[in-house]
Amino acid sequence: MVVSEEKDEIQLLDMFLSIGLDRRTAENALVNPKVTANLTAVIKEAKVVDGCSKTVGNLLYMVATKYPAHALIHRPVLLEYIISSKIKNPAQLDAALTFLSNAGPEPFQLKDFEESCGVGVEVSIEEIRSAVTAVLEENMDAILELRYHINVGNLCGQVRKLHPWADAKLVKEMIDEKLHGILGERTAADDKKPLKKKKEKPVKVEDQTNAVVTSIPPSEEEVNPFNIFPQPEENSKVHTEIFFSNGAIWRAHNTKELLEKHLKATGGKVLTRFPPEPNGYLHIGHAKAMFIDFGLAKERNGSCYLRFDDTNPEAEKIEYIDHIQEIVKWMSWQPFKVTYTSDYFQDLYDLAVELIHRGLAYVDHQSPEEIKEYREKKMNSPWRDRPITESLKLFDDMKRGLIEEGKAILRMKQDMQSENKNMYDLIAYRIKFTPHPHAGDKWCIYPSYDYAHCIVDSLENITHSLCTLEFEIRRPSYYWLLVALGLYQPYVWEYSRLNISNTVMSKRKLNRLVTEKWVDGWDDPRLMTLAGLRRRGVSATSINAFIRGIGITRSDNSMIRVDRLEYHIREELNKTAPRTMVVLHPLKVVITNLDSGVIIDLDAKMWPDAPSDDVSSFYKVPFTNVVYIEHSDFRLKDSKDYYGLAPGKSVLLRYAFPIKCTKVIYGNDSDTIVEIQAEYDPSKKTKPKGVLHWVAQPSPGVDPPKVEVRLFENLFLSENPAELEDWLSDLNPCSKEVIPEAYAVPSLASGAVLGDKFQFERLGYFAVDPDTTPGRLVFNRTVTLRDSYSKGGNK
Numbered sequence: 001m002v003v004s005e006e007k008d009e010i011q012l013l014d015m016f017l018s019i020g021l022d023r024r025t026a027e028n029a030l031v032n033p034k035v036t037a038n039l040t041a042v043i044k045e046a047k048v049v050d051g052c053s054k055t056v057g058n059l060l061y062m063v064a065t066k067y068p069a070h071a072l073i074h075r076p077v078l079l080e081y082i083i084s085s086k087i088k089n090p091a092q093l094d095a096a097l098t099f100l101s102n103a104g105p106e107p108f109q110l111k112d113f114e115e116s117c118g119v120g121v122e123v124s125i126e127e128i129r130s131a132v133t134a135v136l137e138e139n140m141d142a143i144l145e146l147r148y149h150i151n152v153g154n155l156c157g158q159v160r161k162l163h164p165w166a167d168a169k170l171v172k173e174m175i176d177e178k179l180h181g182i183l184g185e186r187t188a189a190d191d192k193k194p195l196k197k198k199k200e201k202p203v204k205v206e207d208q209t210n211a212v213v214t215s216i217p218p219s220e221e222e223v224n225p226f227n228i229f230p231q232p233e234e235n236s237k238v239h240t241e242i243f244f245s246n247g248a249i250w251r252a253h254n255t256k257e258l259l260e261k262h263l264k265a266t267g268g269k270v271l272t273r274f275p276p277e278p279n280g281y282l283h284i285g286h287a288k289a290m291f292i293d294f295g296l297a298k299e300r301n302g303s304c305y306l307r308f309d310d311t312n313p314e315a316e317k318i319e320y321i322d323h324i325q326e327i328v329k330w331m332s333w334q335p336f337k338v339t340y341t342s343d344y345f346q347d348l349y350d351l352a353v354e355l356i357h358r359g360l361a362y363v364d365h366q367s368p369e370e371i372k373e374y375r376e377k378k379m380n381s382p383w384r385d386r387p388i389t390e391s392l393k394l395f396d397d398m399k400r401g402l403i404e405e406g407k408a409i410l411r412m413k414q415d416m417q418s419e420n421k422n423m424y425d426l427i428a429y430r431i432k433f434t435p436h437p438h439a440g441d442k443w444c445i446y447p448s449y450d451y452a453h454c455i456v457d458s459l460e461n462i463t464h465s466l467c468t469l470e471f472e473i474r475r476p477s478y479y480w481l482l483v484a485l486g487l488y489q490p491y492v493w494e495y496s497r498l499n500i501s502n503t504v505m506s507k508r509k510l511n512r513l514v515t516e517k518w519v520d521g522w523d524d525p526r527l528m529t530l531a532g533l534r535r536r537g538v539s540a541t542s543i544n545a546f547i548r549g550i551g552i553t554r555s556d557n558s559m560i561r562v563d564r565l566e567y568h569i570r571e572e573l574n575k576t577a578p579r580t581m582v583v584l585h586p587l588k589v590v591i592t593n594l595d596s597g598v599i600i601d602l603d604a605k606m607w608p609d610a611p612s613d614d615v616s617s618f619y620k621v622p623f624t625n626v627v628y629i630e631h632s633d634f635r636l637k638d639s640k641d642y643y644g645l646a647p648g649k650s651v652l653l654r655y656a657f658p659i660k661c662t663k664v665i666y667g668n669d670s671d672t673i674v675e676i677q678a679e680y681d682p683s684k685k686t687k688p689k690g691v692l693h694w695v696a697q698p699s700p701g702v703d704p705p706k707v708e709v710r711l712f713e714n715l716f717l718s719e720n721p722a723e724l725e726d727w728l729s730d731l732n733p734c735s736k737e738v739i740p741e742a743y744a745v746p747s748l749a750s751g752a753v754l755g756d757k758f759q760f761e762r763l764g765y766f767a768v769d770p771d772t773t774p775g776r777l778v779f780n781r782t783v784t785l786r787d788s789y790s791k792g793g794n795k
Contacts, residue, residue: 012036015043020054021061024558024720029061032472033420039064046079056082059093068101074108081119092117092165118165125170131162132174136182147183148190152176188691191785225552226299232268232463235259235491242476242483245417252479254489262461262488270302271463274328274335275453278308278437279315280507281522281529282327284543284565285468285498291547292466292495294333303336305460310342311452313436321437323522327530331540341452342439344459348447349399351455351485352410352428356391360484361428363394364411375424378417384425398431401444405431412451414480422477426450454478458487465490468497469554495552501561502714503528504722518731519715525780526715526735536712537757537767537782542572559720566783573757573765573782578606581621581654581693582760582779583743584709586628589645589676589694591659594625596700604655604745619747623656626697628704628743633692634676636664643690645676651690654761658686693761695743705749707777710769711737744777752777759785 009030016026016039029035042064043049048056059082067075078096081087087096095117099108114120135158136143143150152175159171183190230237236259242250254262274293276286297304306328310316328335341348355361364383366374374381395410397403410429418424428451435441457465465478472494482489504510505528513519513527522529525536533543546568550560581604600623610617629645638646645651650660658681665675695704713735721730748758757767764785769778 012040015040015049018051019043019048019057019060020052021057025061028469029064031470035065038067042067042075042079045076046083048083052083055088056085059087059090062090062093062097066097068097068104070104071100073105074100074103077110077113086114086119087117089165089167091160091168092119095164121165123163123166127163128159128166128170128174131159131166132171132178134162135159136175136178140182143179143182148179148186150179152179224299225548226296228552229296229464229493230491231300232266232270233259233263235262235463235489239489239492240475240479242423242480243419244415245419250480250483252483252489258486258488266461266463269463270297270300271305271336271461272297272302272466273305273307273457273460273462274333275305275307275309275341276324277312277315277507278310278317278320278324279312280320280511281323281531283505283507283510283530284500284528284533285505287331287530287543288495288498288547288550288552289466289468290328290331290333291544292552294335296464296466297336302463304333305462306335306338307456307460308338308340308342308438309449309453310340310436310438311447311449313432313434313446316437318437323531327534330534331530332544339460340438341447341456342436344452344456345439345443345447347459348452348455349445352447352451353392353395354485355412355428355481356388356395356410358484359388360413361391361410362386362413363391363398364409364425365407366409367406371427375416375421378424380416381411381425384411384413384416395429398429398445399443401433403431405433407431410445412481412484414477418476420473420476422450422474423480426477450474450477451481454481455485455487457490458482461488462490465492467492467494469494470497495554498547498550499559499720500528500565501559501719502716502721503562504716504727506722509722509727512728518728525710526712535767535770536780537573537765538569539572542568545572561719562714569783570765570785573759577757577759577765579604579608579759579761580606580619580748581695581745582707582709582748582763582766583628583630583693583695583704584739584763585631586695586704586743587631587634587676588674589627589629589659589678591625591627591680592662592677593679596625599624599699602655619745621655621745621747622696622698623653624696624698624700626700627653627694628696629653629676629692629694631673634661634673644692645678645690650681650686650688651692652688653680653694654691656694657681657684658688660686693763695745698746704743705746706741707744707749707779709739709742709766709779709781711739711781749777752779757782 013026013030016029017023021029029039039061042060046052046060048060052060060079063075063078063082067078078087078100081096082093087093096113099113099116135155138158139150139155152172155175156168156171159175160166160168236254236256239252242252244250272293274290276282294304296302306325308321308324325338352361362381362384363386364371364381366381366383371381391410394403394408398408398410408431409427411425412428414423414425416424427448429445429447431444432446433444436443436446454465475492475494478492479489498505504513510522510527510529514522519527523531523535525532530543534540543565546565549568550564601620602623603618604621606617606619633644633651635642635644635646638649643651645659645661647661647664650658652658659678660681661676661678663677664673665677666672667674697704714732715735716727716730717732718724718730721727724730752758752768754768754770754772757765758779759765762785763781765782766779767782769780771778
């Protein structure tokens with residue numbers, strides 16, 4: 001039977017892959033029984049069991065996951081249009097699904113259907129080019145004013161209004177190409193965040209067309225993602241149907257009496273819970289869970305529990321409990337109440353006794369190996385039908401410590417022949433002679449997650465029990481137990497888990513990285529733990545903006561590229577981090593036409609848009625006859641596309657003067673450059689293209705202040721290291737670079753403290769590290785200035 005099931009699953013996977021789905025999407029479909037059934041039916045209905053193109057396959061997947069159930073009678077018609085390539089892109093399919101959703105089971109005219117989704121409409125390249133040209137000309141004033149800050153998505157939308165069925169990718173590429181032709185290469189100013197206007201003037205009637213383009217639409221962070229959830233008073237509907245192998249069906253829902261009792265206890269408020277296990281540090285996936293659990297409660301003026309799921313005394317530590325409470329607060333969430341599953345141990349025990357009384361639980365003596373074997377064969381335990389009185393006595397013996405660890409467990413009597421393996425008589429209690437970090441030594445039996453989680457949700461009157469999609473298969477078991485005990489049933493909803501590229505987020509893998517010292521602790525800045533991100537200089541605000549931006553839907557289980565997170569980090573730091581100058585790899589430059597004793601104090605901007613009369617927006621930098629630039633900013637051979645310093649060439653030192661290289665001093669060999677000699681232009685008449693950051697000796701013969709700088713790259717080389725069998729071999733050997741003696745401007749060295757964040761001009765954003773000591777500043781690079789996400793690299 002097991003071999004047959006595995007064979008069926010392999011065949012289904014092969015079929016899903018044959019229609020062009022990527023492996024991750026295909027495997028995720030298999031995890032979800034509903035998607036599996038729908039996709040299988042769609043493939044068979046479309047007669048493509050032997051495969052099809054990726055384009056068609058992706059459209060079929062959309063049909064399987066989005067098709068309106070009340071219009072199933074029309075699905076064969078839609079599939080014919082897809083297979084014949086009359087509907088060939090997502091925009092057409094979305095329009096078709098909307099049409100069919102409105103039509104429902106009623107008949108409709110094919111002409112109306114085809115018109116609604118652009119069947120037969122061919123948009124030529126010339127038509128697209130003409131529309132792009134027209135849109136850009138109409139918005140030319142805004143383009144020239146905003147340059148590369150123009151909202152390209154808005155421009156694409158205007159083209160789509162002219163040609164709804166045009167190839168979206170081609171439209172974007174043409175707009176980018178045309179903008180480059182109009183504006184030329186991006187400048188440093190183009191990469192800076194535009195200054196927000198404090199007050200908008202009323203729009204005149206004649207300016208309204210342009211206003212539509214130049215105004216900033218609501219950002220992804222401003223959209224309310226919580227509208228999808230029902231109100232507490234609506235929680236009487238059927239949550240799920242539990243199918244039994246004997247043909248019986250339990251329709252889990254709250255009776256009128258249960259719901260009224262619940263609403264009376266809560267006053268109709270939304271109550272959620274964030275339930276981490278205290279067996280490790282929280283990572284960015286937990287940030288998504290917090291955003292959903294705390295965010296929904298906040299949006300509905302409700303409350304959210306911080307509940308520690310502490311059912312396993314062997315894995316939990318006070319250290320982790322303290323960390324979780326501290327990090328939840330740092331993430332700007334305020335728990336309504338901090339609770340522990342162990343607070344309810346007596347209630348859970350009493351309900352387990354009740355479950356035995358009802359003939360729905362029994363004490364079992366099978367070993368883990370025997371349990372696994374019997375489950376694979378869908379066989380009942382030999383002790384499944386033992387008398388209720390016998391199980392009651394044995395369970396009491398378990399509680400009193402009269403039975404050895406591993407010799408007895410309590411199991412729920414569910415359905416060993418079910419199609420859902422999570423109904424195979426799950427374990428409710430185990431014996432463990434281990435003191436509990438929170439409950440002490442009162443108990444020697446501990447409830448399982450499957451038993452405790454749903455009951456505590458009910459006892460705490462949780463209105464919305466929210467978790468990741470891998471728990472969807474446990475939903476029947478969740479409701480089975482609540483129905484069996486006659487308890488209030490929360491509304492359960494699963495969302496896609498957060499997967500970020502070039503990292504791992506499994507607690508087991510994170511624990512191994514830490515304990516085997518592949519990284520420098522749970523707060524290593526290369527990890528996606530929240531402690532690591534904080535140490536790196538990432539704020540809770542930017543993490544929450546990132547989470548809100550990716551949304552909380554069920555459908556997207558794809559890998560989120562790390563540069564999407566970096567985009568949100570960069571967006572915030574660009575507004576909040578003052579500018580300063582640091583040279584990582586100093587190359588000495590001697591200004592030969594400036595006396596060695598002369599010190600010129602210059603004003604440098606802390607903010608790019610600093611008003612000239614705002615003294616607080618500037619810091620002082622000394623300019624002397626010895627300055628240092630980056631080694632990488634000097635070349636012996638010049639070229640047209642190079643803006644650094646070269647023999648005979650001039651560059652501008654930021655906030656200072658133009659300098660021209662007059663001589664190169666070598667070391668013991670002709671490859672080692674130890675010094676550059678240059679002349680500066682005090683009149684500033686020279687107008688070089690290149691602008692370099694620099695640091696000067698603060699006084700003759702005195703080196704600039706030294707700081708330690710740590711540069712971080714992705715911890716793993718592969719996008720998805722968790723999929724690799726030998727995932728540790730994928731660790732990036734260059735993920736951390738320590739520069740022990742970078743040169744800094746004096747104001748930074750004397751004024752920076754823990755918690756401060758800066759933009760090191762031309763290098764990136766940096767934060768003061770906790771390793772900082774008096775006389776030794778340490779900085780972590782938070783993120784570079786480079787932004788691939790907003791330039792079209794997003795996923």
